[in-house]
Amino acid sequence: MALTLxxxxxxxxxxxxxxxxxxxxxxAAANDQQLFMTGNWFASSSVNGGANWTFVNPFTRFPASxxxxxxxxxxxxxxxxxxxxxxxxxxxxxxxxNIFRLAVCRDTQFGSWYYWDFAPKNLNAAWNxxxxxxxxxxxxxxxxxxxxNMFLGNPWQRAVVFRFPLATLASGASLGYRWxxxxxxxxxxxCRGAGATMYMGSHNSASQIxxxxxxxxxxxxxxxxxxxxxxxxxxxxxxxxxxxxxxxxLDSRITGAWxxxxxxxxxxxxxxxxxxxxxYIRVARIxxxxxxxxxxxxxxxxxxxxxxxxxxPNSQGQVGISAFYxxxxxxxxxxxxxxxxxxxxxxxTKTSTHGPPDQSWGDYLSCVAHHSTAAHWVASGYTxxxxxxxxxxxxxxxxxxx
Amino acid sequence: MATKPKKTTTARTGAKSAGKPVTxxxxxxxxxxxxxxxxxxxxxxxxxxxxxxxAGPPLVGDTFERAAIKAxxxxxxxxVTDPKxxxxxx
Numbered sequence: 001m002a003l004t005l006x007x008x009x010x011x012x013x014x015x016x017x018x019x020x021x022x023x024x025x026x027x028a029a030a031n032d033q034q035l036f037m038t039g040n041w042f043a044s045s046s047v048n049g050g051a052n053w054t055f056v057n058p059f060t061r062f063p064a065s066x067x068x069x070x071x072x073x074x075x076x077x078x079x080x081x082x083x084x085x086x087x088x089x090x091x092x093x094x095x096x097x098n099i100f101r102l103a104v105c106r107d108t109q110f111g112s113w114y115y116w117d118f119a120p121k122n123l124n125a126a127w128n129x130x131x132x133x134x135x136x137x138x139x140x141x142x143x144x145x146x147x148x149n150m151f152l153g154n155p156w157q158r159a160v161v162f163r164f165p166l167a168t169l170a171s172g173a174s175l176g177y178r179w180x181x182x183x184x185x186x187x188x189x190x191c192r193g194a195g196a197t198m199y200m201g202s203h204n205s206a207s208q209i210x211x212x213x214x215x216x217x218x219x220x221x222x223x224x225x226x227x228x229x230x231x232x233x234x235x236x237x238x239x240x241x242x243x244x245x246x247x248x249x250l251d252s253r254i255t256g257a258w259x260x261x262x263x264x265x266x267x268x269x270x271x272x273x274x275x276x277x278x279x280y281i282r283v284a285r286i287x288x289x290x291x292x293x294x295x296x297x298x299x300x301x302x303x304x305x306x307x308x309x310x311x312x313p314n315s316q317g318q319v320g321i322s323a324f325y326x327x328x329x330x331x332x333x334x335x336x337x338x339x340x341x342x343x344x345x346x347x348x349t350k351t352s353t354h355g356p357p358d359q360s361w362g363d364y365l366s367c368v369a370h371h372s373t374a375a376h377w378v379a380s381g382y383t384x385x386x387x388x389x390x391x392x393x394x395x396x397x398x399x400x401x402x
Numbered sequence: 403m404a405t406k407p408k409k410t411t412t413a414r415t416g417a418k419s420a421g422k423p424v425t426x427x428x429x430x431x432x433x434x435x436x437x438x439x440x441x442x443x444x445x446x447x448x449x450x451x452x453x454x455x456x457a458g459p460p461l462v463g464d465t466f467e468r469a470a471i472k473a474x475x476x477x478x479x480x481x482v483t484d485p486k487x488x489x490x491x492x
Contacts (some may be wrong), residue, residue: 019443024452041443057437063424065437071446114423122418149457156457163415174422180415186458200441211408219415224408229462235453240431249454252461275479293409299483306483325485326489335485346485358451390447 002336003047006376007050007244007399010350014064015053015274016042020393021071023358026380027366028397029077034110036084039395042102043086045111050397056111057209058088065117066099074137078144079371081117081170085144096129096153097130102146114172120150120199123160123179130157130281133366134363138190138257140198140345142166142216147188147200150181152390158183163214180221186211187253192312193260199288201254201266206231209254209266209284211291224291227282231270236279238305238327244355246324246332248278248361250307256321256367260313261289267309270298278305278327299337299402304328304369306335310367315374316322318402322379323366331355334381336367338402349381349398354388362367367396374399 026039035046035053043056058070069238072089086103103115120127132148139145163178182188185202200212209231210227213219236250238349247269256267263285270282278298287294299306305327313319321340325346332353337346370376379394438446 018440019437021443021447021450023447045456046420060435062435068438077433114425116420118420122420123416130471151455154455156459159458159489161415171469172423172425175420176417177420178415180413182413184459186456202458203461205461214415218410219417221415222410222412224410224491226408233461248452249450249455253457254487297480301481301482301484302410303484333485337483337485342484346483348485348487360447360451363454390444 003324003336003347003400003402005230005336005347005398005400007245007397008349009050009397010334010394011044011053011397015044015055016395017055017057017240018391019057020390022360022393022397023357023362023392024382024393025072025362025364026382026395027074027268028380029075029368029380030370030399031077031079031084031107034107035397036075037084037395037397038086039382040071043073046108051259062115065090065101065222066097066129067086067093070098072133072135073367074135076137076368077137077371078139078166080141081166083170084110085137085169086113087135087146089132089135089386092131096131098131099149100132100135104172106170116175118162123181128336134187136190138194138198139166140194141214143198144169145198146192147190149186156186156276159186159188161188161214165306175233176348178219189254189257189266191257191259191264192286193258199255199257199264201261203252203254206233208363211264211286215365217388222322225282226286226291226293228293229296231282232273236271238270238278238325240288240331241329242355245359246319246326246356247305247307248359248362250279251313255364256309256311258311258319260314261317262295264288265311265319267311269307276300277302279300279307281306281309281323296396297339297343299323301325308362308365310365310379312377314369314377320367320377320379320400322365322381322398324361326352332361332383333395334383336377336379336400345402349396350383352384353386354392356384357388370399
């Protein structure tokens with residue numbers, strides 16, 4: 001069945017108060033008529049399925065903490081516990097440390113948030129000058145998982161994985177949680193669609209992925225290393241009209257991850273090579289039971305580059321994606337797609353009218369199953385419309401199905 | 403494709419408590435943070451340009467040429483996946 005865009009909405013200035021950035025990093029989620037969308041540096045909610053949006057200011061919505069609200073945000077809706085979860089990253093203090101804020105509200109009290117703050121020094125007193133950056137968030141049946149990188153100034157220090165009980169997040173009781181850190185892998189990506197075990201991925205090398213797994217019923221996590229076909233990284237380039245390279249910020253970290261029907265999938269942006277004239281999306285599908293590689297159905301083009309994939313399964317186990325496509329004769333465009341038996345069915349939701357003059361774009365998108373029509377997906381995206389200034393960024397809320 | 407089960411390594415995790423949540427009303431309290439000016443945001447936007455800082459240990463083999471050479475030797479390239487232009491319902 002062909003992919004259908006059920007909703008394809010651009011958020012206007014009323015919805016974002018023009019608090020938009022060319023590195024927009026949008027995320028979106030849905031609970032029937034309740035929608036919530038975040039991005040740099042806005043949040044916006046709807047209670048009528050996207051007909052109207054209300055701007056929510058992440059700078060002022062909560063009390064001041066650390067150096068103030070910074071940038072990265074993620075929103076998710078958990079249907080099993082009827083809660084919205086909103087993660088916000090804060091600016092470092094003069095000491096160099098920051099916090100992330102984990103805000104929760106019940107769907108019956110949409111917008112009435114309560115929250116917990118987390119600083120690196122909460123995990124280890126010696127990390128009192130370090131900061132969290134680049135969050136990801138996904139859940140299993142019983143837990144919410146959050147990953148971050150940690151930096152001391154600019155140098156990367158480690159990656160951290162948090163596990164929070166969803167029942168406690170929903171009840172608002174005292175929150176006990178578990179955590180784990182590693183200096184061997186960065187930018188750990190969590191799988192969407194997890195059941196009783198969370199799977200995560202990170203590159204070991206340009207030809208091997210570490211697949212981590214943390215069962216809900218265990219205080220231990222474990223990992224296996226899976227060889228994949230070698231790929232290229234380095235400095236990415238895909239000049240569009242006017243020679244604007246919208247991929248100057250791109251790197252190879254895994255940005256899309258899912259588990260569904262016994263298959264774990266990871267997606268990342270790879271650089272051009274002898275077989276691909278432009279950057280493209282590498283895909284590795286791995287058998288859940290024994291962590292062997294199934295196949296590598298990459299997404300690529302002779303005409304334009306593909307980058308920044310996000311992925312999620314729907315309730316039927318089909319895999320949906322949100323990504324960007326641009327370069328050559330095209331400014332960056334936002335695309336959603338679904339995995340078919342033999343390839344990918346992909347559709348442009350909107351193409352930019354301009355390229356980013358500072359060559360900055362990214363750094364992530366989101367794709368989640370819709371609630372309550374779980375056969376549908378909700379994707380976030382963005383384009384530049386009518387100019388190249390940051391205020392010309394138009395975030396997109398897209399609902400699609402196959 | 404390989405079918406041999408992969409070797410698994412296990413690690414222990416730690417436990418912590420974050421206590422009870424802070425309840426935040428809808429109205430802006432006295433401790434509410436201020437928002438930066440549009441000019442400040444313009445500066446923040448420009449600071450995002452350029453390559454990202456490394457976010458993990460260096461990846462072995464993450465160089466343009468080596469991987470490219472190996473790719474052409476090994477790869478069976480799937481068909482291209484250009485997106486379609488398709489109209490939405492609304």
